[in-house]
Amino acid sequence: MKAKHQRLILVIIALLAIVGAGLLAAWSLRNQANYFYLPEQMASDPPEVGQAVRLGGMVKAGSITTMPDGVTVDFMVTGNTADAIPVRYSGILPDLFVENSGVVAEGSLGPDGVFVATNLLAKHDENYVPKELEGMGTEQAAKMASETTVGLKP
Amino acid sequence: MIAEIGLAALWLAAALAVLQMVSGAFALKAAEGEVNPLAIYARPAAVVQAALAVLAFVMLLYAFAVTDLSIKLVASNSHSMKPFIYKLTGTWGNHEGSMLLWVGVLALSGGMLAAFERRLPERTMGATLAVQGFVALGFYAFLLLSSNPFERLPVPAAEGSGLNPLLQDIGLAIHPPTLYAGYVGLSVAFSLAMGALLTREVNPAFARVMRPWVLGAWVLLTFGITAGSYWAYYELGWGGWWFWDPVENASLMPWLAATALMHSVSVLAARDALRTWTIMLGVLAFSMSMLGTFLVRSGVLTSVHAFAVDPERGAFILGLLGLYIGGAFTIFALRAGAVAEGKRFAVTSREGALVFNNVMLSAILAIVLLGTLYPLLTEAFDVRVSVGPPYFNPASAIFAIPMFLVMAVGPLLRWRSDKPARIQFEMLLLASLLIAVIALVSFFGSYPFLPLLGLGLAAALAVAAVLPLRGRKLARVPVATWGMVLAHFGVAVALFGMACEGAFSEERLAAVAPGGTEQIGDFAVTLESVAPVAGPNWTAIEARLAVRQDGGAPVLLNPQARSFWSPPQSTSESALLTKWNGQLYAVIGNQAEDGRWQIRLWWKPFVTFIWYGGLLIALGGILSIAGRVRVDVKRRAAIAKGAQRRADLDALGGVPAPVPAE
Numbered sequence: 001m002k003a004k005h006q007r008l009i010l011v012i013i014a015l016l017a018i019v020g021a022g023l024l025a026a027w028s029l030r031n032q033a034n035y036f037y038l039p040e041q042m043a044s045d046p047p048e049v050g051q052a053v054r055l056g057g058m059v060k061a062g063s064i065t066t067m068p069d070g071v072t073v074d075f076m077v078t079g080n081t082a083d084a085i086p087v088r089y090s091g092i093l094p095d096l097f098v099e100n101s102g103v104v105a106e107g108s109l110g111p112d113g114v115f116v117a118t119n120l121l122a123k124h125d126e127n128y129v130p131k132e133l134e135g136m137g138t139e140q141a142a143k144m145a146s147e148t149t150v151g152l153k154p
Numbered sequence: 155m156i157a158e159i160g161l162a163a164l165w166l167a168a169a170l171a172v173l174q175m176v177s178g179a180f181a182l183k184a185a186e187g188e189v190n191p192l193a194i195y196a197r198p199a200a201v202v203q204a205a206l207a208v209l210a211f212v213m214l215l216y217a218f219a220v221t222d223l224s225i226k227l228v229a230s231n232s233h234s235m236k237p238f239i240y241k242l243t244g245t246w247g248n249h250e251g252s253m254l255l256w257v258g259v260l261a262l263s264g265g266m267l268a269a270f271e272r273r274l275p276e277r278t279m280g281a282t283l284a285v286q287g288f289v290a291l292g293f294y295a296f297l298l299l300s301s302n303p304f305e306r307l308p309v310p311a312a313e314g315s316g317l318n319p320l321l322q323d324i325g326l327a328i329h330p331p332t333l334y335a336g337y338v339g340l341s342v343a344f345s346l347a348m349g350a351l352l353t354r355e356v357n358p359a360f361a362r363v364m365r366p367w368v369l370g371a372w373v374l375l376t377f378g379i380t381a382g383s384y385w386a387y388y389e390l391g392w393g394g395w396w397f398w399d400p401v402e403n404a405s406l407m408p409w410l411a412a413t414a415l416m417h418s419v420s421v422l423a424a425r426d427a428l429r430t431w432t433i434m435l436g437v438l439a440f441s442m443s444m445l446g447t448f449l450v451r452s453g454v455l456t457s458v459h460a461f462a463v464d465p466e467r468g469a470f471i472l473g474l475l476g477l478y479i480g481g482a483f484t485i486f487a488l489r490a491g492a493v494a495e496g497k498r499f500a501v502t503s504r505e506g507a508l509v510f511n512n513v514m515l516s517a518i519l520a521i522v523l524l525g526t527l528y529p530l531l532t533e534a535f536d537v538r539v540s541v542g543p544p545y546f547n548p549a550s551a552i553f554a555i556p557m558f559l560v561m562a563v564g565p566l567l568r569w570r571s572d573k574p575a576r577i578q579f580e581m582l583l584l585a586s587l588l589i590a591v592i593a594l595v596s597f598f599g600s601y602p603f604l605p606l607l608g609l610g611l612a613a614a615l616a617v618a619a620v621l622p623l624r625g626r627k628l629a630r631v632p633v634a635t636w637g638m639v640l641a642h643f644g645v646a647v648a649l650f651g652m653a654c655e656g657a658f659s660e661e662r663l664a665a666v667a668p669g670g671t672e673q674i675g676d677f678a679v680t681l682e683s684v685a686p687v688a689g690p691n692w693t694a695i696e697a698r699l700a701v702r703q704d705g706g707a708p709v710l711l712n713p714q715a716r717s718f719w720s721p722p723q724s725t726s727e728s729a730l731l732t733k734w735n736g737q738l739y740a741v742i743g744n745q746a747e748d749g750r751w752q753i754r755l756w757w758k759p760f761v762t763f764i765w766y767g768g769l770l771i772a773l774g775g776i777l778s779i780a781g782r783v784r785v786d787v788k789r790r791a792a793i794a795k796g797a798q799r800r801a802d803l804d805a806l807g808g809v810p811a812p813v814p815a816e
Contacts, residue, residue: 006498014513021517021553025524028549029541052544070665070746091663092391092726092743092754106542119392 039079160213168294174199174287181280204265224310250303282349325385333378337443339371347436361423373775380768391726404446411439500571507564514557562618608653615646633781641774648767675757
């Protein structure tokens with residue numbers, strides 16, 4: 001095998017691997033991407049039962065109830081419309097999980113229409129607003145930020 | 155005055171970066187073996203620039219140490235009541251300060267290169283310093299024009315607004331500086347690669363100059379990622395050690411490229427192969443560290459720990475990124491053909507295995523890169539997605555598994571050319587080990603496939619790592635080889651920890667009344683009491699958990715839920731009980747209405763091996779550097795001795811002196 005050929009083969013193998021990685025990535029991103037839903041999207045076009053998705057919105061006031069076991073919590077998540085998605089979560093609530101606060105729930109939709117969360121991401125520092133909710137429009141976002149943010153100066 | 159001195163030092167340093175760039179560029183005009191008279195300023199410019207940049211950083215450090223509230227950055231990121239150590243670490247716990255640290259390390263490494271590196275041809279050295287100056291200039295411009303750390307407030311603030319409590323942790327004191335030093339060390343590798351490309355001097359001598367920089371940067375990145383992973387594990391209270399968060403990916407991507415680069419630069423130094431590939435990886439590795447900076451600093455990505463974000467600054471870094479990376483790849487495309495070809499090798503050979511692993515690392519890099527950038531791309535079409543472990547784990551495993559397999563046999567192959575039949579026995583041994591472990595573990599219970607495979611691979615890799623030592627006089631094995639053995643063994647150890655964590659972790663979540671007991675693993679955990687405690691700038695509720703293993707003496711664990719008042723924020727402080735065979739991880743949650751407390755407990759067998767493995771890998775890198783330095787020192791001494799002998803001969807009028815018996 002000539003040196004030129006060997007180089008060529010190496011380059012082709014490398015390219016194939018990289019392109020393969022790219023195709024694989026593109027394919028699994030289509031299928032497995034952890035999709036983000038707003039409550040109104042989830043209400044109008046629900047994901048498949050059991051598919052890993054994220055639900056982001058606001059914790060509805062007065063909707064938090066704790067089950068008798070002391071660790072399971074039910075609450076409703078609302079978005080820009082009146083739609084509200086019931087969420088069930090077993091675990092320690094994030095430090096800043098309160099009513100009317102922004103929350104991102106990771107999990108999947110159950111057959112009964114309750115979103116079973118495996119993980120809750122509440123705002124992480126005093127300036128954190130779920131980025132996915134920024135599309136609410138500036139006024140709404142500002143309102144939400146001030147409502148959900150402890151100690152943020154207006 | 156302090157702030158003004160710092161600012162002036164920065165402007166002067168930027169001016170010197172211009173001088174370094176221009177003067178270094180003149181080196182390219184020199185004829186072979188000569189030095190252009192205008193090129194002699196590049197080295198001193200780099201050294202003085204390093205001193206000035208360090209001075210600027212020390213000034214900012216001082217301003218934070220004394221909490222100078224007339225400086226905007228200090229006022230918005232510090233607080234007079236904060237513990238002293240976090241006042242200091244707060245210097246780089248924010249955007250401006252961390253960029254100043256970045257520039258400081260960049261200038262310092264450039265200065266060190268200029269001061270100590272004498273082996274490179276002067277033309278290559280000049281070109282390298284010119285590139286280094288150009289890179290530094292961009293970051294000086296970024297600091298001075300858009301993120302001046304020394305900006306004064308019109309009226310000094312009465313009190314600072316504090317530091318994000320998650321950053322008030324010793325993990326954050328060491329994690330960012332090591333990562334940055336690693337990132338920036340790759341900038342030297344980049345400059346060297348560009349310098350060599352510009353002068354077409356890509357050869358083993360050049361690789362020997364580049365290797366310690368790559369190794370050093372890689373060791374620091376390894377250490378930084380390991381420390382960062384442990385920090386996220388105990389500080390976030392989520393019990394996980396890797397979240398595929400964009401900020402984590404931002405440090406993983408340069409590490410993947412640097413790992414590939416480190417291996418290929420070693421091949422180039424020792425065997426004179428992979429010339430253009432090494433240069434390309436040099437460009438790629440630094441591109442990834444620039445991209446990482448952009449992702450973390452620009453705020454384009456949602457992340458649980460993206461600090462100090464600002465989209466306008468993102469545009470600036472994106473511009474720099476485009477300029478440097480685009481420029482570098484353009485030069486690469488134009489010049490790569492002119493780089494002389496290296497030595498050839500067969501597909502089954504040590505080089506072949508290394509190339510294969512290089513390609514696999516690049517493929518994983520592509521997977522991580524695409525997954526990290528994908529949300530950005532879809533957002534342009536107003537579709538918001540977030541990509542997480544369901545994508546990253548299987549997609550990267552597809553390339554990681556063959557990589558680990560080849561990594562096991564690669565070091566057993568000979569350089570240049572080998573026959574697979576020669577290592578038949580070893581391959582059989584490793585394969586049977588792999589299958590035996592998987593069969594044995596799945597006999598005792600049903601576990602997910604990936605952790606099982608991980609356990610088998612870890613066992614095979616651990617044995618494979620030490621196989622190259624077989625049949626050798628251990629005292630004679632070069633230090634650098636020990637480095638490789640240790641680093642590869644570290645991979646096996648880390649893999650073992652990850653697999654155990656994935657397969658055998660137990661979790662218990664319960665609401666417990668004081669006096670109540672929960673069982674997890676071999677442990678009985680009793681909630682004795684919950685009491686308020688106070689720290690220097692926080693209050694907390696603290697649980698007293700008495701842990702008894704198999705009815706033995708109790709050990710106390712004290713997880714806390716802390717509330718900071720400036721800025722007002724809460725954090726979970728997990729409590730860890732470390733045993734040789736794992737960790738018990740405890741978090742306290744909220745109080746339920748009936749007075750019970752939420753407690754979350756994990757028993758994570760061998761989870762600590764993940765970070766021990768990381769440390770072993772870094773230690774292997776350090777041994778490698780030490781070994782190379784020792785060999786270099788010996789070689790130089792031998793050359794000096796030879797020169798001395800020739801000089802003596804000349805002095806004797808050419809009469810051969812009697813050779814001393816050794």
